[in-house]
Amino acid sequence: MKRHLLSAADLxxxxxxxxxxxxxxxxxxADRPIKKLPALRGRTVVNLFFEDSTRTRISFExxxxxxxxxxxxxxxxxxxxxxxxxxxxxxxxxxxxGADAVVVRHGASxxxxxxxxxxxxxxxxxxAGDGTHEHPTQALLDAFTLTRHLGAADGGGLDGRRVAxxxxxxxxxxxxxxxxxLQTLGAEVTLVAPPTxxxxxxxxxxxxxxxxxxxVLPKADAVMMLRVQRERMSxxxxxxxxxxxRRYGLDGRRMATLQDHxxxxxxxxxxxxxxxxxxxxxxxxxxxxxxxxxxxxxxxAVLYLLLSGADLSADAPLLPTESAPA
Amino acid sequence: xxxxxxxxxxxxxxxxxxxxxADGVVAAVGPDLAAGPGADGATVVDATGLLALPGLVDLHTxxxxxxxxxxxxxxxxxxxxxxxxxxxxxxxANTEPVADTAGVVEQVWRLGxxxxxxxxxxxxxVTVGLAGERLAELGAMADSAARVRVFSDDGRCVSDxxxxxxxxxxxxxxxxxxxxxxxxxxLTEGAQMNEGELSGRLGxxxxxxxxxxxxxxxxxxxxxxxxxRLHVCHVSTAGSVQIVREAKARAARxxxxxxxxxxxxxxxxxxDELAAxxxxxxxxxxxxxxxxxxxxxxxxxxxxxxxxxxxxxxxHPHEDKDCEWAAAAFGMLGLETALSxxxxxxxxxxxxxxxxxxxxxxxxxxxxxxxxxxxxxxxVGAPANVVLxxxxxxxxxxxxxxxxxxxxxxxxxxxxxxxxxATFLRGTPTxxxxxxx
Numbered sequence: 001m002k003r004h005l006l007s008a009a010d011l012x013x014x015x016x017x018x019x020x021x022x023x024x025x026x027x028x029x030a031d032r033p034i035k036k037l038p039a040l041r042g043r044t045v046v047n048l049f050f051e052d053s054t055r056t057r058i059s060f061e062x063x064x065x066x067x068x069x070x071x072x073x074x075x076x077x078x079x080x081x082x083x084x085x086x087x088x089x090x091x092x093x094x095x096x097x098g099a100d101a102v103v104v105r106h107g108a109s110x111x112x113x114x115x116x117x118x119x120x121x122x123x124x125x126x127x128a129g130d131g132t133h134e135h136p137t138q139a140l141l142d143a144f145t146l147t148r149h150l151g152a153a154d155g156g157g158l159d160g161r162r163v164a165x166x167x168x169x170x171x172x173x174x175x176x177x178x179x180x181x182l183q184t185l186g187a188e189v190t191l192v193a194p195p196t197x198x199x200x201x202x203x204x205x206x207x208x209x210x211x212x213x214x215x216v217l218p219k220a221d222a223v224m225m226l227r228v229q230r231e232r233m234s235x236x237x238x239x240x241x242x243x244x245x246r247r248y249g250l251d252g253r254r255m256a257t258l259q260d261h262x263x264x265x266x267x268x269x270x271x272x273x274x275x276x277x278x279x280x281x282x283x284x285x286x287x288x289x290x291x292x293x294x295x296x297x298x299x300x301a302v303l304y305l306l307l308s309g310a311d312l313s314a315d316a317p318l319l320p321t322e323s324a325p326a
Numbered sequence: 327x328x329x330x331x332x333x334x335x336x337x338x339x340x341x342x343x344x345x346x347x348a349d350g351v352v353a354a355v356g357p358d359l360a361a362g363p364g365a366d367g368a369t370v371v372d373a374t375g376l377l378a379l380p381g382l383v384d385l386h387t388x389x390x391x392x393x394x395x396x397x398x399x400x401x402x403x404x405x406x407x408x409x410x411x412x413x414x415x416x417x418x419a420n421t422e423p424v425a426d427t428a429g430v431v432e433q434v435w436r437l438g439x440x441x442x443x444x445x446x447x448x449x450x451x452v453t454v455g456l457a458g459e460r461l462a463e464l465g466a467m468a469d470s471a472a473r474v475r476v477f478s479d480d481g482r483c484v485s486d487x488x489x490x491x492x493x494x495x496x497x498x499x500x501x502x503x504x505x506x507x508x509x510x511x512x513l514t515e516g517a518q519m520n521e522g523e524l525s526g527r528l529g530x531x532x533x534x535x536x537x538x539x540x541x542x543x544x545x546x547x548x549x550x551x552x553x554x555r556l557h558v559c560h561v562s563t564a565g566s567v568q569i570v571r572e573a574k575a576r577a578a579r580x581x582x583x584x585x586x587x588x589x590x591x592x593x594x595x596x597x598d599e600l601a602a603x604x605x606x607x608x609x610x611x612x613x614x615x616x617x618x619x620x621x622x623x624x625x626x627x628x629x630x631x632x633x634x635x636x637x638x639x640x641x642h643p644h645e646d647k648d649c650e651w652a653a654a655a656f657g658m659l660g661l662e663t664a665l666s667x668x669x670x671x672x673x674x675x676x677x678x679x680x681x682x683x684x685x686x687x688x689x690x691x692x693x694x695x696x697x698x699x700x701x702x703x704x705x706v707g708a709p710a711n712v713v714l715x716x717x718x719x720x721x722x723x724x725x726x727x728x729x730x731x732x733x734x735x736x737x738x739x740x741x742x743x744x745x746x747x748a749t750f751l752r753g754t755p756t757x758x759x760x761x762x763x
Contacts, residue, residue: 086648086649087649088649106650109529109604109651110650110651111651113603114651117605131529131652132530173529176529200523200534201523204523
């Protein structure tokens with residue numbers, strides 16, 4: 001694997017499958033009484049969050065702590081960033097404190113890329129969501145969740161599986177990362193959105209596109225609903241929230257058209273009643289809560305693989321056997 | 327005043343000849359002038375292997391003074407201009423305070439005279455404070471010592487159609503021209519780079535070509551309607567070239583109105599692919615476009631649809647580029663590399679000869695700016711504004727050696743052809759042996 005995780009495009013199929021395999025091993029930790037490994041003892045992980053994101057930050061924090069890393073949380077609000085300190089100076093400060101990995105969430109597309117390539121820091125950079133660009137660990141946890149439900153019995157990829165990603169694709173970093181990663185893993189992705197929320201040039205992406213949710217659902221093995229952010233609702237991208245819900249929301253009637261094995265996903269936070277109704281979100285098909293659990297395991301795998309420098313092969317078990325002291 | 331004898335220069339790439347520069351004018355042109363009248367005591371400059379071109383004229387320079395002296399001053403900016411072979415620059419109005427009164431334009435004009443590296447012709451703002459709400463005192467700026475003829479809200483578009491109409495009408499009284507920054511504001515809210523496949527992939531808000539083309543089309547129609555002179559700044563798309571081409575054909579048929587256009591060196595060479603680095607050294611407005619646009623711009627410049635190469639030299643302090651893309655300032659340096667880029671993209675490709683370069687970079691901009699002392703052919707009696715250029719050498723661009731106060735060149739580390747060896751402003755060297763005098 002590369003030194004940084006900036007884009008889902010950084011991951012080859014081998015890389016991605018390594019992360020998913022490692023995550024599968026680490027996930028079994030969650031079922032143990034002591035949920036901690038010494039793998040990253042003495043290493044420092046900084047969560048550098050320039051945007052509010054409680055769930056992603058907590059997920060990374062839990063992941064780092066379960067690997068025994070020291071965790072520093074740096075939130076832009078209430079910090080020197082709000083006093084006008086630049087991304088560069090913040091990065092230099094964290095570097096001086098000895099960060100081994102910087103997990104960065106930033107409102108500007110490409111900010112993690114700048115951190116990694118501008119010479120400001122030597123640490124590994126993990127993109128935890130940048131602007132409307134990418135959110136690769138979300139895609140990895142989505143792929144992990146898909147693999148557990150739909151993957152081949154041999155633990156392989158998602159070859160031939162059909163995944164519909166529905167909603168505000170234009171502004172969605174989750175959609176971009178998933179489109180890249182799921183295609184790498186062999187899945188067939190269909191992006192579903194009103195034309196105003198479809199990115200320019202989407203025709204050259206490795207995906208199908210559709211404006212018609214009802215036509216896509218019966219063929220899907222999984223449907224991933226994207227949040228419609230409040231500020232987009234009045235942005236003229238669609239006439240009214242009600243019309244959006246009618247055409248692109250997932251309700252009980254639409255869910256009934258899915259195949260029996262199909263699952264419903266959402267990266268959260270949900271706007272219940274907008275893109276997804278409560279009965280769908282809480283239905284047995286919904287794996288939304290499981291996605292959160294899987295998120296910790298996947299982020300543990302990413303931090304472990306980036307920081308340990310280990311070229312983890314399948315025959316070198318990461319976890320001690322159940323009887324060994326953890 | 328020292329007399330200069332330029333030996334064995336090739337005017338516009340033609341037969342080698344000598345030029346005698348005396349009393350601020352070209353005193354003689356011909357072979358072996360050393361023995362001729364007036365050459366006695368002249369300082370000899372060996373121009374063997376060098377091109378002699380009329381001093382370059384830039385229609386679009388940001389000198390940043392007053393207000394942003396941390397980025398550039400009239401002094402440092404005109405040093406960079408001289409190093410690039412320019413003898414005149416038009417200083418854009420988006421300073422702090424804005425150049426929207428006779429007082430500010432006269433200040434900039436005086437600073438240029440005091441610096442003495444090249445002539446500075448201030449551009450006046452079209453609207454008060456560039457706010458796009460009401461006309462600035464265009465007549466007062468025209469009548470001032472700075473003698474303003476070019477008016478522009480550059481950096482902002484005069485998007486209000488009525489205001490643009492009035493501006494085009496009003497400047498007719500003093501033979502002015504409105505230089506439009508064509509950017510429909512609503513279509514480009516938050517825009518960061520060319521809108522296309524790449525902007526979608528990078529998650530950077532797109533700046534669609536139609537936002538430029540729609541304004542150019544409207545302004546051409548307005549200029550035709552009121553019978554005035556329109557100049558289009560930094561044309562960047564293939565569609566814009568085609569619109570200007572059709573408008574020029576109509577203007578030639580009808581007479582009574584005129585549209586001219588400029589292209590920037592960076593739009594002739596660089597493409598939007600560079601945004602994939604997320605390095606804002608490549609962030610500029612209008613943005614770098616596609617390879618197909620670059621090709622159309624070169625063709626438009628070659629066939630005369632685009633009249634002028636203008637630098638849009640836009641200095642920014644280091645911290646305004648050493649940050650994330652969205653937070654960075656738009657713009658790049660251009661004065662010291664413009665001629666080399668034109669050689670690379672237009673001359674070495676066979677699209678334009680050196681006479682064509684002199685037309686696009688000297689004669690045409692001087693004509694549009696109504697500058698009597700610039701842009702004239704190097705014949706006897708013409709003002710001695712001359713640049714000696716060595717097209718045979720290649721050099722690697724090193725920002726540290728720039729005469730500008732700023733370092734934001736996108737050509738850092740790039741090997742480019744050609745080098746300005748000497749620049750003469752009214753017979754006085756501003757650059758000799760490739761160094762500032």
